[in-house]
Amino acid sequence: MGALYDSKTKTMFDHGVRYFFTDEAKYRSWIYVEVILAQSQAELGYIPDKAAKEITKKAKYENLDFKQMEHIYERVGHGFVPFVKVLADTCGEAGKYIHYGVTTQNIQQTSELLIIREVDKRFMMVISEILDNLAKLAASNSNTVMPGRTHGKHAVPITFGFKVAGWIQNFLNDINRLQELESRVFNSMMGGAVGAYNSMGEYGPKINRLVAKKLDMKPMPIPLRNISAQKIEYMNALCLLATSCDRIAQEVYATSIEEYGEVSEPFFHGTIGSSTMPHKINPKLSKGIIANAQKLYSVPVSAYYSSTRPFEADSSSNMLFDGLLNESLELVTEVLLRTEELTRGLQVHKTKMDQNAHINDGLDNSEYVMMKVAQKLGKDQAHSMIYKLAMEAEQSDEGYEDVLLSNEYLRNTFSKEELECMLKPEKYTGLSSEIAIEFSKKAKIESDELKKRYKKRLEF
Secondary structure (H helix, E strand, O other), X not given: OOOOOOHHHHXXXXXXXXXXXXXXXXXXXXXXXXXXXXXXXHHOOOOOHHHHHHHHHHOOHHHOOXXXXXXXXXXXXOOOHHHHHHHHHHOHHHHHHOOOOXXXXXXXXXXXXXXXXXXXXXXXXXXXXXXXXXXXXXXXXXXXXXEEEEOOEEEEEEEHHHHHHHHHHHHHHHHHHHHHHHHHHOEEOOOOOOOOOOOOOOHHHHHHHHHHHHOOOEEOOOXXXXXXXXXXXXXXXXXXXXXXXXXXXHHHHHHXXXXXXXXXXXXXXOOOOOOOOOOOOOOHHHHHHHHHHHHHOOHHHHHHHHOOOOOOOOHHHHHHHHHHHXXXXXXXXXXXXXXXXXXXXXXXOHHHHHXXXXXXXXXXXXXXXXXXXXXXXXXXXXXXHXXXXXHHHHOOOOOHHHHHHOOHHHHHHOOHHHHHHHOOHHHOOOOHHHHHHHHHHHHHHHHHHHHHHOOOOOOO
16 A cells, blocks of 8 residues: 545646656666666676667667566566566567676666656655745745744744744755765665676676666665665655654644634635535645655554565565555655645735734743843742742733732833833744744755756656
């Protein structure tokens, strides 16, 4: 089972990602790697140059006899041999040099990682769009005052732009993490049956390096088929990427509730939220992000168990990793596409945020008052004083300002106007606005860099 889909799935532009989950993409990648292998072997004198040219010319997806492939599959019971036999027949006399000196997993794993790399590039392009969206949100809401919350309760005031800056920082970390993994994850592994280059001998490492160069990958230092830690590392990175999206979705899901009313998802006329309640507008994008992200978090667990299988290769491990990687990619695709649309069309209700910031009648600014008093009495004494007054206001019908003014020390130290000013949420947002602007700029710069770095994408 892959991603969790609903009606929103059909309306989202997928940047060409879902094509890479098809059988056609799989077969095209196998052919592509087999051709690159033949070209590399010929270039190093391991097979005739004429054969490599013929393979390059004839090894095409359109030339494969899939009916014959299915017939062979039923007879031999091997998932890759039918492809090799049909591809060899397609290439005529040069076909005897197809799959020369390598084993199934050399081609399958290299092509799988090639596909993942291409999907990863498209993920980066979606992330660049998310960063564009967040850059705009942070800048346009750098001064939009709202309650900061800790443990589900009001803390001190912030701006919505500051909150968005936190989302941006998460994605910047995700990008760094994924890019740092590229050299370990996207490797070619042309090592033969067990990774010791038994069939190719001294040609083996050279062929592996050249194949990697032509594929714009790195050669696996020891092309052992049972080394899987890098795949788990990549799945873990995808999980952390999903948490960045999940966090946004969770906040939108919660604060779009009428009692908060601070944000809402983009709504398109004609969208129906309930078959019985005509008024319902549900957070469809957020729910899909949350559900798919939380399903993703459990995927790498199985990989840890499978990565410890003994000996130089194990087909049960190969089978499981293929499924886990594919499921991870499908889940992250749904998460990222929904996050892009959510951040692009998010409705920010500034008036409601301001109302919520004032809902406690100035209590949220208790720290501000305390720090003013601390300048004269010290932090501990000031905290004790303001704590007592804050609790008194919480437990009585008196307004916080009146409670403060009833205190002789405060009344003699500050004017009524000064205390009123200290209780205004917009007067105590710290560096929220500055941080929002700073990270808006960072998001835009990183977005532009991603578009440049990942614009070159392979089409099979």
